[in-house]
Amino acid sequence: MDEFSFIDSIKQNTYKQSSLIKGVGDDAAVFRSDSKDIVTAVDTFVEGIHFTRKTMDPYHVGYRALGANVSDLAAMGATPAFYLVSIVIPKNWAIEDISQIFIGMKDLANQHTMDLIGGDTVSGIELSISITVIGFVEEEKARYRSTAKEGDLVFVTGTLGDSQAGLYILMNEGNYEDTNYYVERHRMPSPRIDFAKKLSYLSRVTLNDISDGIGNEANEIAEASEVTIIIQDELVPVHSSYYQFSPELQHKWKYYGGEDFELIGTVPESEWETVQHIADQTNTMVTQIGYVSSDKGNDVFLYRNQQKEQLKKKGYNHLK
Numbered sequence: 001m002d003e004f005s006f007i008d009s010i011k012q013n014t015y016k017q018s019s020l021i022k023g024v025g026d027d028a029a030v031f032r033s034d035s036k037d038i039v040t041a042v043d044t045f046v047e048g049i050h051f052t053r054k055t056m057d058p059y060h061v062g063y064r065a066l067g068a069n070v071s072d073l074a075a076m077g078a079t080p081a082f083y084l085v086s087i088v089i090p091k092n093w094a095i096e097d098i099s100q101i102f103i104g105m106k107d108l109a110n111q112h113t114m115d116l117i118g119g120d121t122v123s124g125i126e127l128s129i130s131i132t133v134i135g136f137v138e139e140e141k142a143r144y145r146s147t148a149k150e151g152d153l154v155f156v157t158g159t160l161g162d163s164q165a166g167l168y169i170l171m172n173e174g175n176y177e178d179t180n181y182y183v184e185r186h187r188m189p190s191p192r193i194d195f196a197k198k199l200s201y202l203s204r205v206t207l208n209d210i211s212d213g214i215g216n217e218a219n220e221i222a223e224a225s226e227v228t229i230i231i232q233d234e235l236v237p238v239h240s241s242y243y244q245f246s247p248e249l250q251h252k253w254k255y256y257g258g259e260d261f262e263l264i265g266t267v268p269e270s271e272w273e274t275v276q277h278i279a280d281q282t283n284t285m286v287t288q289i290g291y292v293s294s295d296k297g298n299d300v301f302l303y304r305n306q307q308k309e310q311l312k313k314k315g316y317n318h319l320k
């Protein structure tokens with residue numbers, strides 16, 4: 001199959017988004033914003049860095065890659081609409097496997113009524129996928145990291161450390177509890193779109209996507225908002241069988257593992273009950289894990305075993 005035949009095989013014949021004027025087939029796609037704010041994000045995924053064939057089937061590579069981008073839109077409170085995919089294909093990848101990557105993306109895209117509207121396909125030395133996502137949000141309703149204030153409650157969705165536990169299980173043979181749960185959490189994330197969209201009813205909420213661990217993401221909020229955040233270790237939610245792993249790994253994955261693609265946020269205490277109601281409506285687990293303190297500084301502190309320690313910003317960094 002040549003490049004043009006492959007592109008023809010993955011393009012959509014019909015589109016779901018009414019704002020799309022022109023999809024795949026010309027030099028560029030065209031869509032109309034309809035007076036809403038446009039939110040866009042891009043991520044690149046490289047074989048050997050973000051995934052390997054030992055831990056991911058081609059289908060999961062595509063599903064997870066798009067899931068990471070959709071999670072960025074959730075953190076902005078946006079509704080996903082479109083995605084574009086640029087892929088570098090090495091000779092050791094069969095076209096059938098590349099097709100499975102796009103099927104994985106398509107299955108997640110269908111859950112969020114997203115349309116594939118373009119991209120690029122080239123040959124190269126290693127498999128690399130660059131995905132751009134586009135979403136819409138009501139005017140002035142995009143959520144940022146810079147709006148946390150003293151007295152806010154800090155919360156997270158879901159349970160933390162699951163993705164890294166899944167990767168560990170895939171890389172280390174053994175007898176584990178809830179193996180399928182952890183592996184699926186690693187391979188097939190569930191971006192919190194519905195939950196984040198309904199937060200538009202709140203007067204103020206600060207959000208960040210948990211892609212590099214809450215140690216990193218909480219610090220990003222503290223720095224952008226110029227506040228100090230306090231997290232209480234015993235409140236941070238984990239799965240019921242998470243304790244099968246060593247205490248060192250539990251701590252590392254929970255705060256610095258990343259790739260859970262959950263949300264961390266802050267909200268005024270007066271609106272916490274509304275957040276819980278929205279969580280119930282969207283079948284989303286949400287947990288208060290701390291608060292924004294009156295202390296000066298742009299830091300995050302963790303209370304663990306009755307001791308206070310600084311939770312440093314040391315999530316995964318590609319350029320270190």
